[in-house]
Amino acid sequence: MIGRFFKRFYLATIFVFLYAPIAALMVLSFNSSKYMSKWTGFSLTWYEQLFSSELIMSALRNTLVIALLSALIATVIGTAACLGINHMKKVPRTLMMGMNNIPLMNADIVTGISLMLCFIAFGVSLGFGTVLIAHITFNIPYVVLSVMPKVKQTEKSTYEAALDLGASPLKAFFKVVFPDILPGVLSGFLLAFTMSLDDFIITHFTKGAGINTLSTLIYSEVRKGIKPSLYALSTILFLAVLILLVIGNLPKKKNHEAIKER
Amino acid sequence: MSKKLLSGPYIVWMVGFTLIPLALIVFYGLTDKAGAFTLENIMAIAQPERLNALLRSLKLSLVSTAICLVLAYPLAMILKSLKVGRGSFIVFIFILPMWMNFLLRTMAWQTLLDHNGVINNILRFFNLPELKIINTQAAIIFGMVYNFLPFMVLPIYNVLVKIGDDTVEAARDLGANSVQTFFRVILPLSMPGVISGITMVFVPALTTFVISDLLGGGMILLIGNVIEQEFTFTTNWNLGSGLSLVLMVFILISMAILAKYDKEGEGAAF
Numbered sequence: 001m002i003g004r005f006f007k008r009f010y011l012a013t014i015f016v017f018l019y020a021p022i023a024a025l026m027v028l029s030f031n032s033s034k035y036m037s038k039w040t041g042f043s044l045t046w047y048e049q050l051f052s053s054e055l056i057m058s059a060l061r062n063t064l065v066i067a068l069l070s071a072l073i074a075t076v077i078g079t080a081a082c083l084g085i086n087h088m089k090k091v092p093r094t095l096m097m098g099m100n101n102i103p104l105m106n107a108d109i110v111t112g113i114s115l116m117l118c119f120i121a122f123g124v125s126l127g128f129g130t131v132l133i134a135h136i137t138f139n140i141p142y143v144v145l146s147v148m149p150k151v152k153q154t155e156k157s158t159y160e161a162a163l164d165l166g167a168s169p170l171k172a173f174f175k176v177v178f179p180d181i182l183p184g185v186l187s188g189f190l191l192a193f194t195m196s197l198d199d200f201i202i203t204h205f206t207k208g209a210g211i212n213t214l215s216t217l218i219y220s221e222v223r224k225g226i227k228p229s230l231y232a233l234s235t236i237l238f239l240a241v242l243i244l245l246v247i248g249n250l251p252k253k254k255n256h257e258a259i260k261e262r
Numbered sequence: 263m264s265k266k267l268l269s270g271p272y273i274v275w276m277v278g279f280t281l282i283p284l285a286l287i288v289f290y291g292l293t294d295k296a297g298a299f300t301l302e303n304i305m306a307i308a309q310p311e312r313l314n315a316l317l318r319s320l321k322l323s324l325v326s327t328a329i330c331l332v333l334a335y336p337l338a339m340i341l342k343s344l345k346v347g348r349g350s351f352i353v354f355i356f357i358l359p360m361w362m363n364f365l366l367r368t369m370a371w372q373t374l375l376d377h378n379g380v381i382n383n384i385l386r387f388f389n390l391p392e393l394k395i396i397n398t399q400a401a402i403i404f405g406m407v408y409n410f411l412p413f414m415v416l417p418i419y420n421v422l423v424k425i426g427d428d429t430v431e432a433a434r435d436l437g438a439n440s441v442q443t444f445f446r447v448i449l450p451l452s453m454p455g456v457i458s459g460i461t462m463v464f465v466p467a468l469t470t471f472v473i474s475d476l477l478g479g480g481m482i483l484l485i486g487n488v489i490e491q492e493f494t495f496t497t498n499w500n501l502g503s504g505l506s507l508v509l510m511v512f513i514l515i516s517m518a519i520l521a522k523y524d525k526e527g528e529g530a531a532f
Contacts, residue, residue: 007340014337017408018359021370024380025362028373077271084269096269099276102284105461105517107469109486110506113493114283117503121286137279140272194361200472205493218365222476226369234366241361245354 022238029231050229059217060233062128063197066213070135071192077136078143078192079185082151083177085144097148104141111138112205119206126208134206135199139192146188150181194241287510290503303504312488312505319485320512322399323467326406327414330463331456333407334414338455341415342422360412368405368476375401375477397479405473410466414459421455422448457523461516468512485509 032043050056085096103111115134119126154177162172200215207216214237218230294300307313341356359367374380375396382392395401425448433443471486489509492502 007343010336011340014333014411015355018356018411020374021367021408022359022362024370024374025366028370077275080268081272084266084272087265088269096273099280101517102276102280105465105513105520107465107509107513109469109471109489110284110287110510110513111280113489113502113506114287115279116493117286117290117499118279118283133279137275140275144272198361198364200363200365215363215365218363218369219472222365222369230366234363238362242358245358245361 025231026235026238029228029235031228034225034228046228046232049227050232053227053229055212056214056217056229056233059212059214062131062211063213063215066128066132066135067193067196070132070139070196071189074136074139074143074192075185075189078140078188079147079181081140082144082147082181085148086151097144100141100144102141103138104145108138108199108201109205112202115202116205126206128211130206130208131203131211131213134202135196138199138202139196142191142195143185143188146191147181147184150184154180190244194245197237197241287503287506290500291507292504294500303501304507306501306504307508311483312485315483315488316485316508318399318482319468322403322406322484323464326403326410326467327460327464329403329407330411330414331460334411334418334459335456337415338418338422341419356415357412364409365472365476368409368473371401371405371408372396372476375404396477397481399478399482401477402474402482402484405477406463406467406470409473410463413462413466417458417462418452418455421452425451453523457520461520464516465513469509 027039029046030042030044031039032045033040081096085093088096112134115130115137116126119130124130158176159172162176163169167175198215199213200219203213203216204219207213212220214230214233218226221227221230291303292299292301294302307316337356375393376382377392377394377396379396385392395404429447429451430443433447434440438446469486471484471490474482474484474487485505489502489505492498492505
């Protein structure tokens with residue numbers, strides 16, 4: 001069938017468009033030449049250099065620590081916020097969700113600049129801490145977006161039943177409510193983690209001079225001529241994230257099937 | 263203890279790190295170095311070089327948003343017709359590239375699109391005309407479409423999958439042909455997703471300074487580049503904030519349009 005062929009062809013074209021640069025980077029990470037335009041033979045030099053480069057390793061450490069911490073803190077603050085918002089009346093609830101949209105809809109450059117101005121105006125010196133705060137700030141809205149639908153679905157009566165049966169509010173929460181919202185919390189955490197990992201613009205404005213994440217390191221190296229070690233690292237990271245996302249998608253899928261079965 | 267208190271940390275955080283910083287941009291944008299009120303920083307956009315950068319940004323972001331829409335809508339329709347769930351592998355494939363560092367991916371296009379790059383070598387092999395788009399505005403549009411296409415696909419897809427087959431069948435039963443069904447049923451119902459996609463592509467495309475830096479060869483300035491330079495090179499915060507305020511007018515317009523057409527947040531991408 002022509003329609004079917006066209007669909008396949010269109011999907012394949014977009015697929016190539018999306019993955020061509022990723023494939024190019026992966027191939028170039030094994031190139032023995034340091035220039036992007038010539039293939040001079042297979043080599044693992046860049047992978048060896050990667051692990052001996054203190055510059056790259058410290059940027060990687062910063063990136064991972066900031067992504068992990070900011071995602072964790074954002075998940076706690078965001079999940080608590082959802083539970084609170086769920087008990088609000090319509091007007092404050094709309095107001096809160098509107099506020100939640102500001103960092104999501106705002107341009108990254110404006111968010112970055114505004115945070116930088118704020119830190120400097122209040123005499124906070126730019127560094128690890130300011131990047132962490134900035135990342136938590138843009139991560140919370142993603143957590144709220146992921147957790148809010150799950151919180152809305154929870155039944156008040158089951159929580160109340162647990163209380164009637166003698167559970168403390170905290171125990172009732174962790175035994176009854178938390179398992180219900182857990183898929184949302186997990187996907188919110190993963191979304192926040194990956195958003196933090198990929199961010200460049202906001203980090204660029206809030207990082208100060210002494211610290212680099214992978215994104216800012218790449219950006220500063222683009223001008224000097226980038227080292228293929230960074231392709232090697234991004235190849236490893238891409239595969240790692242791929243695995244992370246596969247794991248992250250598993251509970252979602254089960255949940256989906258559960259709904260179908262009903 | 264009131265449950266509402268659980269939102270406390272979030273409210274404090276958002277006020278401290280979202281609302282106050284935004285208020286500071288307004289403050290800096292409307293004052294001079296001595297702190298006196300002025301409109302000079304905003305009027306500075308009228309200077310030809312900056313005005314050109316703004317107009318160029320508007321042009322490139324509108325064109326790339328249109329291309330994204332034209333590419334994404336059929337794609338979302340095809341993904342829906344495959345009848346696979348939200349967390350399914352195929353949808354996953356279209357989201358996944360977003361997780362490799364976008365600076366590196368954009369840089370890779372620099373290599374692929376180069377005069378002596380892979381794509382031109384393939385074209386030469388088939389005796390086809392060469393692509394000469396690197397370091398031009400076309401390359402920047404290409405980069406924008408590449409980077410922001412998923413932000414158009416996801417909201418449209420999310421809205422399309424919610425349109426039940428029964429709705430479409432009802433339209434057909436009532437005598438509509440497939441073109442009429444599309445324009446009178448599917449398209450209007452998918453508008454929240456379309457509008458959401460348009461804002462999610464338009465805003466980052468309008469304000470980018472990285473894509474123009476990487477694919478424009480540093481010669482083509484967008485409004486994002488102008489503002490970034492005010493903060494990192496010349497460190498004139500008042501001027502930079504003033505220009506950001508001009509930019510925010512366009513962001514606010516897109517947010518207002520989104521709020522009007524997508525009240526329920528149906529078109530959310532994530």
